[in-house]
Amino acid sequence: MQDVIIIGGGLAGLVSALELARAGHAVTVVERKTYPFHKVCGEYVSNEVKPYVESLGVDLAGLGATTINRFQVSAPSGRLLESKLDLGGFGISRYRLDYELYQLGLLAGVQFQLGKQVDEVQFADNRFAVTSSDGITLSSRLVLGTFGKRTKLDKTLNRAFMQQPSPYIGVKYHVRVDLPDDVIALHNFSDGYCGMSAIEAGSYCVCYLTTRTNLRQHGSIPAMEEAILYQNPHLRSVFTSAQHLYDKPEVINEISFAPKRAVENHILMVGDSAGLITPLCGNGMAMAIHGAKFASELSGAFLRGQLTRQQLEQQYQRGWSQRFARRLWVGRTVQKLFGKPWLTEAGAWAFGVFRPALRTVMRQTHGDVINV
Template identity: 30%
Template structure:
């Protein structure tokens, strides 16, 4: 399988950003090679919350969420200690596992003409003015006219992100549960946000009535409790009795939690006019919004669609894409970054909860302020 190969477009990474770009480019008739390091579909650390914007992109790409069994979510419930408040969401959200969604997008990309190579690890990338060389084991060396870098939070040697200024001391965890019938019914239609010391969690149903608990915690607190998932969840349950009640008798569906370290919250790629043209950074390679907003999946899809549309309009002018993408997401990420900074401390959490309980509409406003703007979406969705 190893050797030399020339390719018009290479996409590194088959997650939401990479697969969405492959769909748009394949549908337009371009020669696309997508390299995915995982040989089989797998779960990923993610809240698995699909905002109305994310749903719009998925419909544009031909993904049927009803066919995939996505849950429906219409309410937001916020917990701090034993207290709670809730409100209606400003839209109908959906819940679907990344394992199911990513696979559906990859299958869609292949149906639209993209070539997908699984189990291919990209080791290094080197760029010149007119092309990019990708060292992909065991695929060999690929010379790409244009490169779409969608490797998520993992950097590739030769194309690392400068993430200085971001908040990268959080650890993310995820566990799927099978709840009791009573607790499943209580959670149905709702996403719960749980504030706890030095972190927060989100709990919602996805397909097949499975509950997804996704949380972030500071590295310091995780180390203080002994670097143990069981100890962490026990401590959170003590701080938030309603969560303990929800998980009582629940069956864990993974042998151990999925985890990811050093999440660079607040990162936005700064366009560099000296960077070689034809390398497009997508998804977490261009911006990382704190997970409590539920907009990470939408931004990933937006980046994939916008990058592909920019390529169809302007060719290899990736700087134009980076400038537009930064303008589209910078404000939302900055606001979420500030809220995330406040929410990591007890006093900040108490203040946020007090405001939300006193004026529940604030929760809806925050949800609206961190969403993708309609004008930004139109640039990515309107055919060139």
Template identity: 45%
Template sequence: MNIYDVIIIGGGLAGLTSAIDLSINGFEVLLIEKDEYPKHKVCGEYVSNEVLPYLKRLGVDISKTKADQIQRLVLSNRKGNSVRVELPLGGFGMSRYALDNLMYEKAKSSGVEFKFETVTDVAFEDHHFCIKTHSAEFYAELAIGSFGKRSTLDKKLDRDFIHNKTPWIGIKAHYQNDDFPDGEVQLHNFEGGYSGLSKTETGAVNFCYLAHYDSFKQERSVEDFNKNIVAQNPKLNSFLNNADLLFDKHLAISQVSFQNKNAVENHMLMAGDSAGLIHPLCGNGMAMAIHSAKLLSDEIKNYKNHRSRYQLEKNYTQIWKQTFRKRLIFGSLFQNILLQPKLTNIGMLAVSKSPYLLKKMIQQTHGKPIL
């Protein structure tokens, strides 16, 4: 029979991180992911340096890659008025295409087994999970859900947030722009949304934005929206006019939800975006996914000793809230400010006079290095 210690559903950053950590600590791990690597995803592709020590301990050494070393943030309002500040910890720019594949190769070499299929059903009975795909059934004492922002499995688990429609759309593509500086992440406001720009390991610039559907639906296509709405910000207009699209088309994801989620659903342990999603403007979603996987892996390793599912679920829920709740609150606050022009202008004036204030705001959505 296909029996494992832990089955992970979803092979994004959280799923891959948990798989590596648990496997190198003696667990038999199966990771089920619907798409093979490498692949592009809608993502800001900026990662806070807080995760570097932990990743290196897992055998994923970012310093040996060509990731862009990011030290500065540029923030602009709709009129293109901007402020620049040094990031407290810094970060790195790396595509999900490269980072996920790097971690996938590490997971394979660590003994993680992969199945590239779609999970069709999850059942918990007699203290074990039965997880079904179109071709087989797999069994494990523990299951991790790391299937992203929104999934059909969320519906099967009848999660509260899945019943509410959300107005957010995410768009992403890579561009070639020779004028874009190294070592910089930019965040630019436009009507109904905001965009992030940063270089990846190939030198291409990741152009990713979140837009409100009411603003987006005014145009017939992503290209029209970029030209008529996004480009109203002079900074973004300059970027788009001097950049060449490297993808065949923009990637998109709809119904992006920032509502509260439970860290445990029907005994399944949630990690990454499946446990909670910070607003993308905070630039820390990827680091949070990795960190949440670390917290969960630590609790599972403790569970191996005391064997109390109740204690495992209670501990993980508590530590997840303690670690991320404040970040999510500040992320929501910052997004509300950025989407209101008057508040944005007041904020821009304040941080331009005191860049230290912007640094303190950044620190509220970032953590300390994970040692």
């Protein structure tokens, strides 16, 4: 019997596991991949979590994290706007950051079940039974769902957002390219946008969101990029000059930005499992880390007998909404201004005329610095 089983070993899962294990609880993480590995992710992190991440024992400077303090956005025509990031952030790959947290988790006594996928979670008699793809069932007092954007388990749990097919796909590369390392840029194109920011070792993360329709029309990712993304001169310049650091991009299908419940079948959902912010506004990594800290604090109180399960679930749902619901709403609202070329051009023009509005939007998608 474990105190906690965490399904998914991304940022939310690793931070939660580390905090709970250091508090003396028996924690098992089930992750379908083996570390280190790449993930489709923008790899920009708001400074709201920087002191907290470093307090966990992560040496961001030693890992080569970049400092980001400027934001750029371009319309499909290439019209470019720039704004200062009031809080700022840093750039680091999931490949490196997740692996560092995994190593810290091992030192803290976290048990990892790697290369396994959870097929079913049952709750009865105030206990969970978690069955993985190899047929092994583990039991625990608590389960955290940190399994990301969209998985088989979401379907098994009959989560509402799974009833709404999503048209979006995400594509990510690591490249070397001659661009400033203190900027996060978001370049728009027809039915999509591409985020770019510097990460460690002189590399750049290039991650874009588009639709399956764009891909179907052109038959392959390279053909789609040349036909659609290259219409934006900034993207054409990057894609034609960059040195790609791995042969094939990371790709994920059916990314959903629909609202999600933070508690499902008594499972506390953390990170993207609880709600996904649009890439246009970024900051999903910071939200996952922030959410994991909150979830682990409440989970610890429950495991120590200070909260009933009902109190735990009510406080978590309410607290999660207070921290993140507005950010997600702002992201979904702003996203409607982008995608279609004419609307994106109009949005860029409006933000160009009313420049303080752009900084206001960015502030609305960033939280306060976490007290350590």
